[in-house]
Amino acid sequence: MSNLTKKYYLETLGCAKNEVDSEAIEVSLISAGFAKTDDVGSADLILVNSCGFINDAKIESIDTALYLHMNRKKGSLLVMCGCLPARYNMERIFKEVDLFLPSTNHNQLVPYLNKIGWTKKTGEDSEKRVRPRYPYGYLKLSDGCDNRCSYCAIPDIKGVFYSRSFDEIVSEAEYLCQNFVKELVLIGQDTTMFGLDRNDKSELPKLVNRLVRIEGLKWLRIMYAHPAHLTDEIIEVVASKDKLLKYIDLPIQHISDEILKKMNRKIDGKGIMNLIARLRASIPEIVLRTTFIVGFPGETDNDFEELLDFCEEVQFDNLGLFKYSPEEGTLAFKLKGRIDETIIEERYLTLLDLQNKISKAKLDRRAGKTELVLIQEVDDGGVAIGRTWFQAPEVDGVTYVDKPDMKPGDMIEVRIKRAGAYDLFSEPLKEE
Ligand code: SF4
Numbered sequence: 132m133s134n135l136t137k138k139y140y141l142e143t144l145g146c147a148k149n150e151v152d153s154e155a156i157e158v159s160l161i162s163a164g165f166a167k168t169d170d171v172g173s174a175d176l177i178l179v180n181s182c183g184f185i186n187d188a189k190i191e192s193i194d195t196a197l198y199l200h201m202n203r204k205k206g207s208l209l210v211m212c213g214c215l216p217a218r219y220n221m222e223r224i225f226k227e228v229d230l231f232l233p234s235t236n237h238n239q240l241v242p243y244l245n246k247i248g249w250t251k252k253t254g255e256d257s258e259k260r261v262r263p264r265y266p267y268g269y270l271k272l273s274d275g276c277d278n279r280c281s282y283c284a285i286p287d288i289k290g291v292f293y294s295r296s297f298d299e300i301v302s303e304a305e306y307l308c309q310n311f312v313k314e315l316v317l318i319g320q321d322t323t324m325f326g327l328d329r330n331d332k333s334e335l336p337k338l339v340n341r342l343v344r345i346e347g348l349k350w351l352r353i354m355y356a357h358p359a360h361l362t363d364e365i366i367e368v369v370a371s372k373d374k375l376l377k378y379i380d381l382p383i384q385h386i387s388d389e390i391l392k393k394m395n396r397k398i399d400g401k402g403i404m405n406l407i408a409r410l411r412a413s414i415p416e417i418v419l420r421t422t423f424i425v426g427f428p429g430e431t432d433n434d435f436e437e438l439l440d441f442c443e444e445v446q447f448d449n450l451g452l453f454k455y456s457p458e459e460g461t462l463a464f465k466l467k468g469r470i471d472e473t474i475i476e477e478r479y480l481t482l483l484d485l486q487n488k489i490s491k492a493k494l495d496r497r498a499g500k501t502e503l504v505l506i507q508e509v510d511d512g513g514v515a516i517g518r519t520w521f522q523a524p525e526v527d528g529v530t531y532v533d534k535p536d537m538k539p540g541d542m543i544e545v546r547i548k549r550a551g552a553y554d555l556f557s558e559p560l561k562e563e
Contacts, residue, residue: 140174145182164251183214185456276320281462323360387434422451426475429468494550528553
C-alpha cells in the first residue's frame with residue numbers, strides 16, 4: 132500500500148461506449164487513491180482506452196500509445212485497454228506497452244495496481260460515475276452484440292449481447308441528473324434490443340417511461356437503433372413522451388437488397404422504406420441520423436445509384452459515412468468482388484457531397500425559427516456553444532448563441548439567425 136497519491140492520465144479513443152467505459156475505469160482509480168492529471172509527463176499511470184473497430188481506428192490507437200510512450204516519465208506504467216487488445220494478442224509485438232487489458236477485463240486494473248503496491252485506501256465510497264463535465268451524459272444500456280453484421284468485428288471484440296440491469300441504469304441516470312446533466316443519451320451496440328435478453332421483462336419503452344420521470348432531466352435521446360429492431364412500441368413511446376426527443380440515430384448502412392443481404396442486416400430495402408414511412412407518419416417532425424458504408428464487396432454502380440436516390444428521396448438530417456474496411460475475422464472479409472480503392476473514394480465523395488447539400492438546405496430552413504438551446508460550453512471569446520434538440524452531442528453540428536454571461540447547463544430560447552455548413556448561429560429571443 133503506498134502513501135503517495137499516484138497520478139493517472141487517461142486517453143479515450145473510439146465511440147461513446149468507450150467514453151462510458153473510461154469513466155468506469157476513472158471511478159475505480161479514484162476510489163483506489165489515484166488523482167487525475169492532464170500532463171502525461173507527470174503521470175505514474177498512463178492509460179489509452181483503444182478502439183479496434185476498423186483499420187483507421189487501429190492505427191490511431193497504436194499511434195496514440197507510441198506518442199504516450201515517448202512522453203512518459205521513468206518508472207511510469209503504460210496500459211492499453213479497450214477494444215484493440217480484445218481483438219488482438221499484442222503482448223509479443225508491442226513492447227512499449229506494459230499491460231494490455233481487453234475491454235472485458237477492465238476490472239482487473241485495480242487488483243493489478245494493488246498487487247504492485249500503487250493503491251491506497253481512501254475510505255470513500257466510489258461514485259457511480261465521474262462528475263459530469265458537460266450537461267449531457269451517455270447511458271450505456273448494454274454491451275456486446277449478436278447481430279453479426281458481416282463487416283463488423285464488434286461481436287468478436289465485445290462478445291455476446293447483454294443488457295445492463297434496469298435498476299442499475301436508472302440509478303446511474305439519477306446520479307447524472309443530480310450532478311448537472313440535463314440530457315441523457317442512450318447508447319449500446321443496438322439500443323433497440325435492450326432488455327430482450329433478460330427475463331425480467333425489461334425493454335426500451337419501459338425504461339424510457341421510467342427515465343423521463345427523473346427530476347432534472349430535460350432531454351432523452353436514442354442513439355444506435357437497429358432498423359430491424361425498431362418496433363411500433365418504440366415509435367409510439369418516441370411520439371408520446373415529451374422529454375424523449377423526436378430524434379433517432381438509425382444506422383442503415385445501405386439500401387440495395389443485394390448488399391443488405393450480404394451485410395446480414397436482417398432487413399431489406401422495402402422494410403427500411405416502410406419503417407421510415409411509419410416513423411414520419413407517427414412523428415412528422417422526426418429528425419433522422421443514419422450511417423452508410425460505401426464500397427462493400429460486390430457493390431455495383433447500380434447499387435450505389437440506388438443509395439444516392441434513396442438519400443435524395445429520404446433527405447436524412449445527419450449522416451455518418453464510412454468506406455468499407457476489410458476486417459479479418461469477419462464474414463465479409465472472405466467475400467469476392469472487392470471494390471477498387473479509387474472507386475470507393477469516388478463514391479464516398481459523391482455521397483458526402485450530396486448529403487452536404489441536403490443538410491445545408493435543411494439547416495437553412497431553420498433560419499428565423501425559435502429553438503431551445505442547451506448551453507454546453509462558453510469559448511474564450513465568451514461565445515456560448517450549445518445544441519438544439521435536433522443536434523446530438525459530438526456527432527452533429529452545434530448552435531452558437533450570441534449572448535454573453537451564459538454558462539454550461541443553461542437552456543435558452545433563441546432565434547436562429549443563419550446556418551453554416553453544419554452549425555447554426557443564433558441570438559437570444561428578445562424579452563417581450
Ligand atoms: S449491429 Fe452490426 S454493426 Fe452494430 S455492433 Fe452489432 S454487428 Fe456490429
